[in-house]
Amino acid sequence: MSRGRVAPGRQVESDVVDVGEFQFESGEIIPNLQVAYEAYGEFTGTNAVVVCHGLTGSQHVAGHGTDSGVSGQARAWWSDIVGPGKAIDTNEYYVICVNVPGSCYGTSGPASDGPDGEPWGTDFPPVTVSDWTRAQRLLLDHLGVGRLHAVVGGSVGGMNALDWAVQYPDDVERLVVVAAAARLDPQCLGLDAVARRSITTDPNWNGGDYYGEDRPDPVEGLGLARQIGHLMYLSKDSMDRKFGRRSAGRGGRGDMYPADPAAAFFPYREVESYLDYQAEKFAERFDANSYLYLTRAMDDFDLSEGYESDAAALAAFEGEALLVSFTGDWHFTTDQSESLAEAFRAGDVPVAHHVVESDHGHDAFLVEPEKVGPPLGDFVTDGVDGRAVTDTATDGGEPDTEKDFAPVHSSLFSR
Amino acid sequence: MSRGRVAPGRQVESDVVDVGEFQFESGEIIPNLQVAYEAYGEFTGTNAVVVCHGLTGSQHVAGHGTDSGVSGQARAWWSDIVGPGKAIDTNEYYVICVNVPGSCYGTSGPASDGPDGEPWGTDFPPVTVSDWTRAQRLLLDHLGVGRLHAVVGGSVGGMNALDWAVQYPDDVERLVVVAAAARLDPQCLGLDAVARRSITTDPNWNGGDYYGEDRPDPVEGLGLARQIGHLMYLSKDSMDRKFGRRSAGRGGRGDMYPADPAAAFFPYREVESYLDYQAEKFAERFDANSYLYLTRAMDDFDLSEGYESDAAALAAFEGEALLVSFTGDWHFTTDQSESLAEAFRAGDVPVAHHVVESDHGHDAFLVEPEKVGPPLGDFVTDGVDGRAVTDTATDGGEPDTEKDFAPVHSSLFSR
Numbered sequence: 001m002s003r004g005r006v007a008p009g010r011q012v013e014s015d016v017v018d019v020g021e022f023q024f025e026s027g028e029i030i031p032n033l034q035v036a037y038e039a040y041g042e043f044t045g046t047n048a049v050v051v052c053h054g055l056t057g058s059q060h061v062a063g064h065g066t067d068s069g070v071s072g073q074a075r076a077w078w079s080d081i082v083g084p085g086k087a088i089d090t091n092e093y094y095v096i097c098v099n100v101p102g103s104c105y106g107t108s109g110p111a112s113d114g115p116d117g118e119p120w121g122t123d124f125p126p127v128t129v130s131d132w133t134r135a136q137r138l139l140l141d142h143l144g145v146g147r148l149h150a151v152v153g154g155s156v157g158g159m160n161a162l163d164w165a166v167q168y169p170d171d172v173e174r175l176v177v178v179a180a181a182a183r184l185d186p187q188c189l190g191l192d193a194v195a196r197r198s199i200t201t202d203p204n205w206n207g208g209d210y211y212g213e214d215r216p217d218p219v220e221g222l223g224l225a226r227q228i229g230h231l232m233y234l235s236k237d238s239m240d241r242k243f244g245r246r247s248a249g250r251g252g253r254g255d256m257y258p259a260d261p262a263a264a265f266f267p268y269r270e271v272e273s274y275l276d277y278q279a280e281k282f283a284e285r286f287d288a289n290s291y292l293y294l295t296r297a298m299d300d301f302d303l304s305e306g307y308e309s310d311a312a313a314l315a316a317f318e319g320e321a322l323l324v325s326f327t328g329d330w331h332f333t334t335d336q337s338e339s340l341a342e343a344f345r346a347g348d349v350p351v352a353h354h355v356v357e358s359d360h361g362h363d364a365f366l367v368e369p370e371k372v373g374p375p376l377g378d379f380v381t382d383g384v385d386g387r388a389v390t391d392t393a394t395d396g397g398e399p400d401t402e403k404d405f406a407p408v409h410s411s412l413f414s415r
Numbered sequence: 416m417s418r419g420r421v422a423p424g425r426q427v428e429s430d431v432v433d434v435g436e437f438q439f440e441s442g443e444i445i446p447n448l449q450v451a452y453e454a455y456g457e458f459t460g461t462n463a464v465v466v467c468h469g470l471t472g473s474q475h476v477a478g479h480g481t482d483s484g485v486s487g488q489a490r491a492w493w494s495d496i497v498g499p500g501k502a503i504d505t506n507e508y509y510v511i512c513v514n515v516p517g518s519c520y521g522t523s524g525p526a527s528d529g530p531d532g533e534p535w536g537t538d539f540p541p542v543t544v545s546d547w548t549r550a551q552r553l554l555l556d557h558l559g560v561g562r563l564h565a566v567v568g569g570s571v572g573g574m575n576a577l578d579w580a581v582q583y584p585d586d587v588e589r590l591v592v593v594a595a596a597a598r599l600d601p602q603c604l605g606l607d608a609v610a611r612r613s614i615t616t617d618p619n620w621n622g623g624d625y626y627g628e629d630r631p632d633p634v635e636g637l638g639l640a641r642q643i644g645h646l647m648y649l650s651k652d653s654m655d656r657k658f659g660r661r662s663a664g665r666g667g668r669g670d671m672y673p674a675d676p677a678a679a680f681f682p683y684r685e686v687e688s689y690l691d692y693q694a695e696k697f698a699e700r701f702d703a704n705s706y707l708y709l710t711r712a713m714d715d716f717d718l719s720e721g722y723e724s725d726a727a728a729l730a731a732f733e734g735e736a737l738l739v740s741f742t743g744d745w746h747f748t749t750d751q752s753e754s755l756a757e758a759f760r761a762g763d764v765p766v767a768h769h770v771v772e773s774d775h776g777h778d779a780f781l782v783e784p785e786k787v788g789p790p791l792g793d794f795v796t797d798g799v800d801g802r803a804v805t806d807t808a809t810d811g812g813e814p815d816t817e818k819d820f821a822p823v824h825s826s827l828f829s830r
Contacts, residue, residue, distance in 0.1 A: 026680050110677075126680035186654040186686045187646065193687040194642045200675045201635045203618055208677065220616045227609045228643070231602065236745075239601040245717070260615045262525075262623065262704075265441050265541035266711050271601040272608040289677075296681050302660065330651075 009084030009091035013039040014059075016106045019138040024101075028125035031115060035139045036099040036106025038063070040082065041090035048145045049093045049380065050136060051082060052153030052160035055229070055294050056286055058105035061097040062090065074105060074285055078154075080369035087369075087377030093149065098136045100160070102127035102293035107135070110289035111211065122208030127293050129156070129301040133163045137171075147171050150380050154178040154365045155332065156298040162314075162340075166303070169316035174383060176376060178324040179365040181336035182303035182310045182343065188331060191228055192295045198224035199288050208289050222288040223256055223279030230278055235328040235361030239271065248273035256280050303343075310343035320350040322379040322389060324365070324372060327355060331362040338392060345393065352384040352391040424499030424506035428454040429474075431521045434553040439516075443540035446530060450554045451514040451521025453478070455497065456505035463560045464508045464795065465551060466497060467568030467575035470644070470709050471701055473520035476512040477505065489520060489700055493569075495784035502784075502792030508564065513551045515575070517542035517708035522550070525704035526626065537623030542708050544571070544716040548578045552586075562586050565795050569593040569780045570747065571713040577729075577755075581718070584731035589798060591791060593739040594780040596751035597718035597725045597758065603746060606643055607710045613639035614703050623704050637703040638671055638694030645693055650743040650776030654686065663688035671695050718758075725758035735765040737794040737804060739780070739787060742770065746777040753807060760808065767799040767806040 015037060022033035038059040041047075051061045056074065062083045063076030082088045082095055099107040102124070110124040140146075151172050153161035158180020164172050184192070199205055202221025210217055234242075247267035256276065307313040321344050325337035334355055344351035354375045358364040365372060378386025430452060437448035453474040456462075466476050471489065477498045478491030497503045497510055514522040517539070525539040555561075566587050568576030573595020579587050599607070614620055617636025625632055649657075662682035671691065722728040736759050740752035749770055759766035769790045773779040780787060793801025 122675075122677040124677070126677055183660060185651055186658045186660060186684075187649070187651045189660065189684055190642070190646050190654065190686045190690055193684075193690065194639060194646070196675070196678075197635075197639055197642075197672055198613055200673050201617070201639065205673075207673070208675075220612075224609060224612055224616065227605070227612075231605050231609070234602070236600055236602045239605065243601045245598065245601060245604065257612055258615050258620075258622070260537075260611070260623075260707065262537040262539070262541055262708065263611075263711060266715055269601075269604060269608075271605045275605055275608065292675065293677065296678060300681055333651075 007084065007091070008042045009040070009089065011041060013037075017139055017142050019135065019142060022101075022135065022138070024125040025128045025130045026126045030108065030125065032108075033101065033135060033138075034106065034108045034112065035101075035135055037096055037139055039094065039096045039143070041092070041094045043094035043143075043145065046147075046149060047093045048140070048148045049088060049095045049150045049152060050140070050148055050164070051078065051088070051095060051097045052132075052136075052151065052157035053077070053097060053100070054155035054157050055298060056282070056291070057157070058103070059097045059099040060105075061095070077366065081373055081376065087373035088152065088380060089377070093380070094145075096140070096143070096145070098139050100127075100132040100294070101135050102131075102290060102297060104287035104290040109287070110208065110293060111287040119211040121211065121289060124289075124293070127297050129159050129163050129297050130167065132160050132297070133167050137168060148173065150174040150176060152176040152178070152376070152380070153180065155180060155362065156294070156301070158332075159298065159301045159303075162303055163301070165317040165319070165321070166313050169318065172317070173319045174380060175317070175319055175321040176324070176379060177321065177337075177340070178372065178376070179326055179329055179332050179362055181332045182340050183301060184299055185336070188232065189299050191232055192299050195225035195228040196292050196295060198228070199292060202288075205288060208292075210288070217283070218288045219283040220257060222283045222286065222291060223276075225291055226279045226282040226286075227275045230275060232331045233362040235330065235359055237328060237359035238361050238363070243269065243271040243274060246270045256283070303340075310340065311346035314343055314349065315347050317347070317349055320379075320383045321352075322375065322384065323351065323353045324375060325353065325355055326358045326360065326362070326364040326368075328359040329362045329364060341392065350384045352379070352389045353393070354390050355392060422499065422506070423457045424455070424504065426456060428452075432554055432557050434550065434557060437516075437550065437553070439540040440543045440545045441541045445523065445540060447523075448516065448550060448553075449521065449523045449527065450516075450550055452511055452554055454509060454511045454558070456507070456509045458509040458558075458560065461562075461564060462508045463555070463563050464503060464510045464565045464567060465555070465563055465579070466493065466503070466510060466512045467547075467551075467566065467572035468492070468512060468515070469570035469572050470713060471697070471706070472572070473518070474512045474514040475520075476510070492781065496788055496791065502788035503567065503795060504792070508795070509560075511555065511558070511560070513554050515542075515547040515709070516550050517546075517705060517712060519702035519705040524702070525623065525708060526702040534626040536626065536704060539704075539708070542712050544574050544578050544712050545582065547575050547712070548582050551579075552583060563588065565589040565591060567591040567593070567791070567795070568595065570595060570777065571709070571716070573747075574713065574716045574718075577718055578716070580732040580734070580736070581728050584733065587732070588734045589795060590732070590734055590736040591739070591794060592736065592752075592755065593787065593791070594741055594744055594747050594777055596747045597755050598716060599714055600751070603647065604714050606647055607714050610640035610643040611707050611710060613643070614707060617703075620703060623707075625703070632698070633703045634698040635672060637698045637701065637706060638691075640706055641694045641697040641701075642690045645690060647746045648777040650745065650774055652743060652774035653776050653778070658684065658686040658689060661685045671698070718755075725755065726761035729758055729764065730762050732762070732764055735794075735798045736767075737790065737799065738766065738768045739790060740768065740770055741773045741775065741777070741779040741783075743774040744777045744779060756807060765799045767794070767804045768808070769805050770807060
């Protein structure tokens with residue numbers, strides 16, 4: 001590598017492409033869908049890997065070399081997994097990550113300007129995971145990328161990846177679904193509904209019309225929604241370790257929320273301080289309407305929609321699949337991933353369900369790259385026979401619970 | 416039983432007593448603490464049983480014969496357990512239930528009138544579980560009840576019962592702690608903090624000053640807080656069974672919350688409809704400030720506070736104890752009850768930890784009386800040797816996990 005020349009794995013394209021008229025699943029049409037993406041590495045014709053981001057993520061999956069002004073989970077959110085020499089090696093693969101419609105990092109969404117030059121707000125068409133996938137397909141067409149070596153997604157990005165196998169089964173050789181499920185369970189649906197309510201009951205939300213210098217953003221409501229989400233991403237064990245019941249000291253109260261005079265007798269705890277801090281950071285970087293749009297898309301996703309079963313939805317897929325789940329994750333459970341594995345097995349798709357023992361909750365897919373990277377990297381390279389890939393099924397599909405599993409939650413008397 | 420005469424077990428006293436000046440744990444003093452209670456049965460001198468209510472419960476534990484205009488969990492909330500011929504048999508025992516300070520069912524709290532004739536609001540002193548116990552003791556003194564045959568409490572009422580064993584160890588012969596813990600874990604602390612924020616960010620909360628005909632109550636915020644609480648009381652399994660992902664139909668949207676135009680494309684699900692309905696009912700019956708006060712008391716409770724350990728806090732207690740926990744409860748876990756059982760065992764207190772297999776979540780202590788009644792009734796009558804009472808400890812305190820337990824959450828592949 002000569003001085004002054006960027007190594008292939010460190011090449012970054014960062015752009016916004018107008019893919020023209022776009023019809024949403026709802027039937028509504030917008031004249032111009034802008035699609036923001038970031039791509040890493042060199043395209044050889046057969047080495048394209050699409051990475052699908054999570055709910056509040058962005059196209060900046062590795063994000064080196066760009067300075068887009070974004071922060072938090074939107075910035076280089078999986079740089080431990082994607083990059084030169086990493087599990088998804090940008091020296092080998094051409095990795096593309098696309099910001100989904102409805103989000104707020106460059107792809108059209110409620111905060112974008114509509115045809116009248118004003119932000120769409122809630123006039124932006126409702127968005128579904130299926131719309132995300134079709135927008136990604138259009139962007140890839142624009143880039144001249146046809147069949148994909150792999151589609152990889154975590155959390156709701158894993159739902160997006162699953163939708164690739166349904167909508168474009170011939171386009172995907174290897175599918176990686178990390179910490180995801182065929183659909184949300186009603187507990188998560190309930191929590192998401194409350195989170196959305198906390199936004200729409202913030203008077204500053206104003207029916208979704210809060211854009212412009214003269215109007216305050218609904219930061220309180222968006223902050224509360226994020227706090228509910230954050231609690232879903234953590235586990236009891238990780239919270240015990242991280243915060244316990246410790247006091248954060250009196251000085252640290254965030255000033256985002258109204259003072260609560262009768263609370264002064266009680267400690268402001270570390271757990272609250274952490275949630276407040278994260279809420280403030282999040283409200284600075286994310287659009288409240290986008291949070292409504294994207295959680296609705298996640299809640300709405302159901303792999304089997306329009307089919308008789310999950311297995312039927314996946315029947316046309318002829319690639320290989322890796323499912324990665326985490327024992328401490330109660331947002332998307334190991335149980336749900338196993339159910340998904342059974343759907344793949346029913347269609348004789350080569351599938352591995354790799355269970356990671358972790359007490360980090362849903363967050364594990366972001367914070368434990370040392371456990372996620374090896375199976376993911378080996379699968380992308382070698383498929384289900386990859387060295388670090390394990391599978392719950394032994395001997396014809398029966399999960400070997402004794403050998404491979406820890407219980408979803410910590411065992412009864414473990415401390 | 417002659418016609419026209421009420422059977423002893425059906426006798427109900429329902430009254431509010433002024434116990435005079437009261438100093439709270441915070442040091443603050445109010446000139447007159449009003450204490451509302453309900454009592455059932457006839458006092459014989461040795462048959463008094465105190466039942467401690469949960470967070471939003473009331474003194475109307477069985478509630479027959481009264482018409483207090485309350486509803487929901489405040490009305491006859493444990494009439495399957497307490498009553499003539501029931502597990503806690505009011506033909507045998509004199510059962511007293513006291514509304515706790517800070518609540519809103521007759522005992523002084525933020526919605527009560529202060530010395531100036533105006534509602535206290537957030538000027539009402541902060542309230543702790545210790546204040547609840549002392550107020551109950553004062554009320555019993557007024558009634559001429561000394562030593563108690565038993566103190567029984569569920570959920571935060573179980574914390575209240577534990578506090579009896581710490582503050583008045585000589586006054587309690589038998590202690591029953593149902594679905595409770597020595598302290599909340601940080602996950603629950605976090606959820607409670609978000610719930611309180613949803614109240615205090617409701618503009619109608621107005622710093623706690625919303626009383627009076629001319630001011631709207633913070634029903635949206637209180638409703639959200641209740642929805643978060645409700646989700647904590649249910650389990651994934653019970654929600655799966657009760658709601659699944661079913662749509663409730665378009666017509667059913669509650670009108671408590673602002674319309675969200677971009678949501679119309681998506682179904683209004685049964686889970687959301689249920690939560691909305693429950694939130695509306697709750698906001699009609701409960702005071703928002705009381706919700707803030709009582710959740711703070713719950714969050715603050717720590718059995719070991721002022722002691723070296725839970726065991727040290729319980730060292731002076733010489734009675735017997737029954738702990739009942741539920742395998743599907745993630746608010747107060749079986750794990751936490753076992754830890755509590757170990758604290759009793761460390762002090763050689765005869766204790767039984769009776770684990771109920773249930774997928775009803777925390778709600779189980781209210782909705783599964785057929786599983787709760789027998790051990791509870793037999794323990795109140797016969798102590799830890801009661802016929803239906805089981806214990807996790809066999810052979811010197813080691814829990815027999817193989818025999819007695821199902822995991823806290825449903826097993827990995829159970830459906």
